[in-house]
Amino acid sequence: MPSDQVIFTATAIVLAFLGLASMAYSRNLIKTVMSFQVIVFGANLALFSSGIGSPQPYISQTFVLLSIFVGASVEAVALALIVTIHKKYGTLNPWEIRRLKH
């Protein structure tokens, strides 16, 4: 049976790739923000798992807290931009927005 650290690191990698795949696949800006949130989850889990079994786990947990706050702030700004874009173009499809821009 693999250790907890290996399991969580593998889960973090899977989360990051799932988020990247969904970000490339989705045609909705809200889904893109959700994909970004999943990538942040993967980063948080990777940071946290690096401290499991370590004599000083508080260093990794401090970085997890920093990552949580930065991720939440970025998402708040992205959601504000989404509202602005929806008011201006009336759609959240990036391809449609690009077409309307020209």
Next chain:
Amino acid sequence: MSSEVALLLSAALIASVIGALFSRSTSVSLIMLFYSSLILGIIFATYGGIVSGLVHIITFAGAVSVMLLTVTLMTGESKLMIGSFRLALLLSVVSVPVVGAAAYELLQGISTSQSSVPGVSSLFQFIWEFRSWDLLILVMIFAASMTVIVNLFSRKI
């Protein structure tokens, strides 16, 4: 902590994330993302990062989920029409006694609870007077019941 618990939590996290990212309904995506935030917070809290877990739940399952829900409703991407009325009624009937039982258990345990972090004192002492697992389970059950209530009232009868 055994590796089976880690595997179970990881599987639940990946399943909820897949449900969130690849669901066609934005409502279902929001709810699954909410649950994945809760599961990740539980992972942090289970493996020694109680503060990180609670901050994660408060930030992502609380603030960011509400922001996402607000933007989704403002842009008209979702009508929040999920599930059926009878199922929501049944779930709410089940969840209310469970919340009551969990709250009763928590209140019973306050007087006998031990401080989980002996070194932390004074300023944040009140946080450690509660057992973290009880608090997390209560947050989970409350979130589940709130989802049911949102489902119940979003349905046009």
